[in-house]
Amino acid sequence: MTAAKPIAAIVAACALALPAAAAAAGNYVPSNLGYDLSYNASSYPVDAFNFGIIGITGGKAFVHNERLISEYAWARFGSVAPTVYMNLNAPFGSTVAGHVSAPKTCPASATDAAASTTKPTACEAYDYGYNAAADAFAYARSAHVSSSLWWLDIEEANSWAEASSTNDATIQGAIDYLNAKQVRAGIYSTPRMWKAIAGSDFVPRQTLRGTDAPVPVWLPIGIASQVAAMNACVTQSAFIPGSPVWLVQFEASSTSVDRNNAC
Numbered sequence: 001m002t003a004a005k006p007i008a009a010i011v012a013a014c015a016l017a018l019p020a021a022a023a024a025a026g027n028y029v030p031s032n033l034g035y036d037l038s039y040n041a042s043s044y045p046v047d048a049f050n051f052g053i054i055g056i057t058g059g060k061a062f063v064h065n066e067r068l069i070s071e072y073a074w075a076r077f078g079s080v081a082p083t084v085y086m087n088l089n090a091p092f093g094s095t096v097a098g099h100v101s102a103p104k105t106c107p108a109s110a111t112d113a114a115a116s117t118t119k120p121t122a123c124e125a126y127d128y129g130y131n132a133a134a135d136a137f138a139y140a141r142s143a144h145v146s147s148s149l150w151w152l153d154i155e156e157a158n159s160w161a162e163a164s165s166t167n168d169a170t171i172q173g174a175i176d177y178l179n180a181k182q183v184r185a186g187i188y189s190t191p192r193m194w195k196a197i198a199g200s201d202f203v204p205r206q207t208l209r210g211t212d213a214p215v216p217v218w219l220p221i222g223i224a225s226q227v228a229a230m231n232a233c234v235t236q237s238a239f240i241p242g243s244p245v246w247l248v249q250f251e252a253s254s255t256s257v258d259r260n261n262a263c
Contacts, residue, residue, distance in 0.1 A: 028262035085151035129173030164199035233263035
């Protein structure tokens, strides 16, 4: 199990140790070790690491990670600048109202008025994903958190539509917003979950400074050591055709902080 230190103890140290210049996200170096922290992390690893990945959201779209500032401060102790991720889900519940009418103008529907009982159109889903990314990006900026790479957390634990086309539009909307901010998007998911949510044929598009770019993949595949993760970098294929595998997540135990090996 990874040794950990309570949040209160490390935040003060972070405040003293942070460099004056703002961090800019760097590229992962193959075989480097990193950690990812979610909104419910209560302690931080204290052993050396190369990179940290911090959740901007609190488990779902339009919900914020209240520990973002302290977690980001901890992550800046890595040898490369932190990167971030956001949770995403299809339009559902109270967060739909006001978030499905732009940037695309969609045909009139009852979704915005009764979100929990209607099925969003693909157009509305695109707007929802776009605005979910905009909300997370604005929250990150308000906390002085920046990263040139944002991962989209695509998991079955969140609410997704029965129609994969709706889910695909949600994901593409989020990517398009991030690309508009000159931020690269990647996908965190397992092959099984991605197929169940996005379908077998969806290949998200990404354009950075006018040039098409692949969407990198971060794999959580249930392994327990960095050696196995390093091997998975070589043996595991991405669940998105043509996409590179950039990270493989592993857990030393069920109670440890998630670790990641860069491919």
